[in-house]
Amino acid sequence: MNEIVPALHRDLGLAERCRAGAPGAFEEVYRANAPRLFGLACRLVGRTDAEDLLQEIFLAAHRKLGLYKGESSLGTWLFRLATNLCLDHLRSRGVKFAQVTDALDDEREVAIAQRGGVLSAVERLDLERALATLPPGCRAVFVLHDVEGFEHKEIGALLGIADGTSKSQLHKARMRLRAALASPATRTLGQTS
């Protein structure tokens, strides 16, 4: 608590300097937060759209800084703003979060499962690539829960879905990632059994 309050004061001061047009103030906000927000945007909407979205996020943030009252850190405030803009972007592309992602072919999943664990070390790049292949609905839940640490209740509120749907989508996302990341030898075993 003693550490949090000064940090919020600092954030409020920084927001105030941005509003006053102090040289370098908004760049400070950008430099501190852009990489995390860009990571979020890349994983939710894909790299190409993420560049446009990042600009949109910071323009919106600049316009709305007057609404920031220091109830949370500036980083958290920006993250919420960015999450909402990314999800709006997906909705504008016709993504319906309430629509539950189909499971993979059950037989194949079970066949793979029968071999026990199929993943060795999960490489970051492999995971990023596999993540990009997920349907947007379950990908959003996976990113928000497993990457960004949101609770199912918060995800439900953000996406307009029930907690149970969020849990089910998360499991489907993980199962699909597992199948995508399984070593080729294991995949072959699973498919031929």
Place this chain on the structure above:
Amino acid sequence: MNTCRDIEPLLSSFVDGQLAGDERATVVAHLETCEACRGLVTDLERLRAAARVLGPIAPPDHLWLEVAGQIRLDQDAPQVSAPARPARRALPQWLALAAALVLVTFGVYLVDVLRTPAPPGDNRTATSEGPGSVEAVARELSLALEHYDNAIVELQKVAQTDQTALDPDVAETLKKNLTVIDRAIADSRTALRTDPQNEPARETLIDALKRKVGVLQTTVSLMNEMRKGDAAGAARVAGGKG
């Protein structure tokens, strides 16, 4: 007796520590006797751990310049209504027109020409001379890129007319970005010359061209501040001060 099919949907919640009471006890009992599900739990834990450490991704350098430029333009623009997506759009007067022409020209080519699927029943081979063939795609791509290049040349002419007005550090950053982008364009073109239907190379090329327009737009918007006689505004944009 619970089967793996009964247990599997519960395993994500199990590894997240969200099962309690009978449900958890059922899963634990099943795992004691089922090697396959134990393996699945191990995999889900590995995935979960790997996802936790997926960190931030550094955005390209030029994005800050674009954000700073847009904020400056946003502040100068009459506050009628905020556009939903102002990025790369809120450019003033002739600049907006020039940029729009570039994007529309190229966009039309991409949508109408490069991404048009072969008509149903068209079973010509990929090496024939008809629409959708390797030669036709290569020809159309070449034509589209020529249009894009011409438009970029025009933007570059504008961007280079008075670059002494730019802060040297900003000019250097813009130059570095353009060098990287030009390299990507050259590499993609080389790949496309070898294989005109190389989809990743085509996407990289399109992306690189889009980035190039973005950087040129930023450069020209800085110049535009100077043309408007707002040296202080240009200095703020060039210095990245929103």
